[in-house]
Amino acid sequence: MSNSLLEIANLTKSFGGLQAVRDCTFSVAEGQVVGLIGPNGAGKSTVVDLVSGFTRADAGAIRLDGTSLVGKAPDVISRLGLIRTFQTPREWRQLTVMDNVLLARRRFAAESLWRSITRARSLRREEEADREAVRAILERYQLADLKNELAVSLSGGQKRLLEFARIAAAEPRLIILDEPMGGVNPVLGSRIGDAVGQFAADGCTVIVVEHNLPFIERTCDQVIVMDLGEVIAQGPFAGLRANPRVVEAYLGMDQSHV
Amino acid sequence: MYWVSVVTEAGIFAILALGLDVIWGWGGNFDLAFYGYLALGSYMTFVFSIGKPTNSSTEYIIGWHLPVLLSMLLAVVIVVGLAAIIGAIALRNLRDIYFAITTLAAVYALYLLVANYTPLFDGFNGVYGLINPGQAALRLTYNGYRIVLLVVVLVILMLAYLVVQRLSGSPFGRMLRAVREDERAAAAYGRKVFTAKYRAYLFGAAFAGLAGGLFAIFISAFNPSAWTPQELLIIYAAILIGGRGNPRGVIVGVFVVYIGLIELTRYLPSPASRPDFSPALRQVLIGLLIILMLKFRPAGIFRERPGVDPEQSPSLAQPLPTVAPVAEVTADDGGAE
Numbered sequence: 148m149s150n151s152l153l154e155i156a157n158l159t160k161s162f163g164g165l166q167a168v169r170d171c172t173f174s175v176a177e178g179q180v181v182g183l184i185g186p187n188g189a190g191k192s193t194v195v196d197l198v199s200g201f202t203r204a205d206a207g208a209i210r211l212d213g214t215s216l217v218g219k220a221p222d223v224i225s226r227l228g229l230i231r232t233f234q235t236p237r238e239w240r241q242l243t244v245m246d247n248v249l250l251a252r253r254r255f256a257a258e259s260l261w262r263s264i265t266r267a268r269s270l271r272r273e274e275e276a277d278r279e280a281v282r283a284i285l286e287r288y289q290l291a292d293l294k295n296e297l298a299v300s301l302s303g304g305q306k307r308l309l310e311f312a313r314i315a316a317a318e319p320r321l322i323i324l325d326e327p328m329g330g331v332n333p334v335l336g337s338r339i340g341d342a343v344g345q346f347a348a349d350g351c352t353v354i355v356v357e358h359n360l361p362f363i364e365r366t367c368d369q370v371i372v373m374d375l376g377e378v379i380a381q382g383p384f385a386g387l388r389a390n391p392r393v394v395e396a397y398l399g400m401d402q403s404h405v
Numbered sequence: 406m407y408w409v410s411v412v413t414e415a416g417i418f419a420i421l422a423l424g425l426d427v428i429w430g431w432g433g434n435f436d437l438a439f440y441g442y443l444a445l446g447s448y449m450t451f452v453f454s455i456g457k458p459t460n461s462s463t464e465y466i467i468g469w470h471l472p473v474l475l476s477m478l479l480a481v482v483i484v485v486g487l488a489a490i491i492g493a494i495a496l497r498n499l500r501d502i503y504f505a506i507t508t509l510a511a512v513y514a515l516y517l518l519v520a521n522y523t524p525l526f527d528g529f530n531g532v533y534g535l536i537n538p539g540q541a542a543l544r545l546t547y548n549g550y551r552i553v554l555l556v557v558v559l560v561i562l563m564l565a566y567l568v569v570q571r572l573s574g575s576p577f578g579r580m581l582r583a584v585r586e587d588e589r590a591a592a593a594y595g596r597k598v599f600t601a602k603y604r605a606y607l608f609g610a611a612f613a614g615l616a617g618g619l620f621a622i623f624i625s626a627f628n629p630s631a632w633t634p635q636e637l638l639i640i641y642a643a644i645l646i647g648g649r650g651n652p653r654g655v656i657v658g659v660f661v662v663y664i665g666l667i668e669l670t671r672y673l674p675s676p677a678s679r680p681d682f683s684p685a686l687r688q689v690l691i692g693l694l695i696i697l698m699l700k701f702r703p704a705g706i707f708r709e710r711p712g713v714d715p716e717q718s719p720s721l722a723q724p725l726p727t728v729a730p731v732a733e734v735t736a737d738d739g740g741a742e
Contacts, residue, residue, distance in 0.1 A: 164497060169473060199593065201589065201592075219449065220592070220597075221589075221592040221593060222592045222595050222596055222597050222598070225592070225593055225595035226595045229554055230545045230594070231593055233589065233590070233593075235593060237587045237589060237590035237593075238586075238587070238590070239582070239583045239590065239591075240587070241585075241709065242579070242581065242582055242583060242586060242712075243712060243713070245712065246579055246583075246657055246712050247583075249579070250478070250579060250580065250583050251594055253594060253595050254576060255595065256578045257576040258577050258579075258601075259577065260572070260604050260605075260608060260700050262577075262578050263571075263572055263575035263576055263577035264568055264571055264572055264575070267571045267574075267575055270575065278716065282714075282716065291469040294714055295713050295714055305710065307705060313594070318592065335731035337687075361667070
């Protein structure tokens with residue numbers, strides 16, 4: 148038994164003539180925060196889609212705690228304990244903030260059509276514990292006063308916080324954040340950094356796809372660098388500046404600022 | 406008696422609309438096959454209850470002599486069966502307009518089959534003969550029977566409303582709306598998108614089958630001219646006007662459109678030379694009403710009610726700060742990368 152939560156081996160995916168991910172191999176240890184960086188088109192988002200089941204791999208293996216994820220549908224993978232975000236927040240727009248986070252509690256058994264009709268009252272009673280938990284989460288993410296507002300009416304920053312509140316409510320084992328800092332101002336950015344730290348403190352494993360290198364340096368234990376569909380380096384952030392391939396492919400001009 | 410008949414018909418269509426609203430209003434699937442389910446429900450109720458054809462020139466399948474309530478029940482089962490086939494094809498991978506077109510094709514195929522293949526439901530002649538079932542047993546006059554039928558329809562509508570209203574605020578209703586709002590996010594949070602939409606589809610189709618059975622009793626004859634696929638657009642208009650996703654709004658919308666528009670325009674003077682003036686005007690008015698609603702009140706008369714959490718959160722117990730800190734911070738998004 149290794150202590151890797153996520154293991155990816157020889158993962159390959161082509162779109163037409165374009166090899167988006169080629170022979171990609173890396174693993175993520177349980178409880179770590181890992182940054183996945185690389186230039187645009189490096190294949191990061193494709194890897195996220197492959198791991199979460201939104202895209203089907205051509206070849207290779209993906210294992211979450213020993214269970215193969217290849218060929219599994221996104222909802223099945225999610226039920227195994229993986230929650231991912233998308234580059235833009237995908238809130239359920241015409242539902243309230245409260246309902247958005249309640250849905251993230253994932254009480255699948257209560258969502259049966261038959262039970263929803265025949266046992267409406269007892270379901271509502273059972274839900275009260277979840278509502279209590281969600282209220283506490285909303286409080287933590289400064290959304291408590293907005294809980295009865297429709298998600299569509301939130302500002303861009305509040306939608307980011309809602310995304311984090313949903314993840315917190317889901318209590319996943321593995322979280323993949325796809326560019327959580329996109330379009331985020333510095334104050335909110337530090338709050339997002341705190342949220343990632345909180346997930347790690349709660350025992351979650353986190354993968355962060357991000358271009359914001361200071362954020363990666365601050366939050367991540369390990370960094371994986373991709374370029375042209377391949378993993379070109381893996382290790383602590385500090386070591387990357389010494390790696391000529393990484394500097395050439397990605398850090399480039401930014402090196403002096405990092 | 407005229408108004409008894411009008412309200413009965415509107416009541417039947419309200420049951421139909423409640424089912425369609427689950428599919429479209431909550432599930433987001435613009436189903437154009439839906440009126441076909443009403444038609445099939447109607448046809449099947451006939452052929453289960455009216456017995457064998459009485460003369461050699463008519464023909465239709467089955468021809469049993471079952472009690473009308475049992476016939477309606479079986480009709481609902483068969484309608485759900487057809488919806489299971491159409492839904493399995495159209496819902497699995499198709500979205501939006503592709504789903505709509507596929508269901509339109511399905512209902513036209515059904516329509517052409519029923520109209521042209523006479524052994525099924527006697528083609529354009531249609532089926533008939535379900536005349537006031539139970540009137541003799543209940544010892545009612547014709548008028549008395551029509552009033553009882555109205556009451557029965559309204560009671561069924563009330564029950565249908567209670568079931569749908571209960572489902573609307575339930576975990577199932579919430580999950581289905583999440584699927585409507587964002588399928589990918591719903592899948593990312595473990596929801597089986599196809600299964601959710603499929604269940605809602607079958608559930609809605611059952612309402613159409615039930616409405617079809619009531620319609621069979623109401624008009625005692627059914628043939629292809631009774632169900633042009635355009636009829637469905639009036640139901641959609643009613644849902645839109647009443648309030649998509651809100652069961653109460655859907656019922657109000659049906660009564661507004663059917664009674665307010667279709668029936669009241671009957672009293673408008675019509676030029677003697679143009680008997681088609683009123684029907685044409687009705688279509689124009691419905692179109693106009695849709696445009697005005699979309700412009701000024703797009704959520705409908707009753708908007709979809711999100712689940713309100715009544716519990717006061719701890720921070721609300723104290724007086725609110727004038728500006729929530731988060732709102733302040735995010736007022737100028739994108740300031741830094």
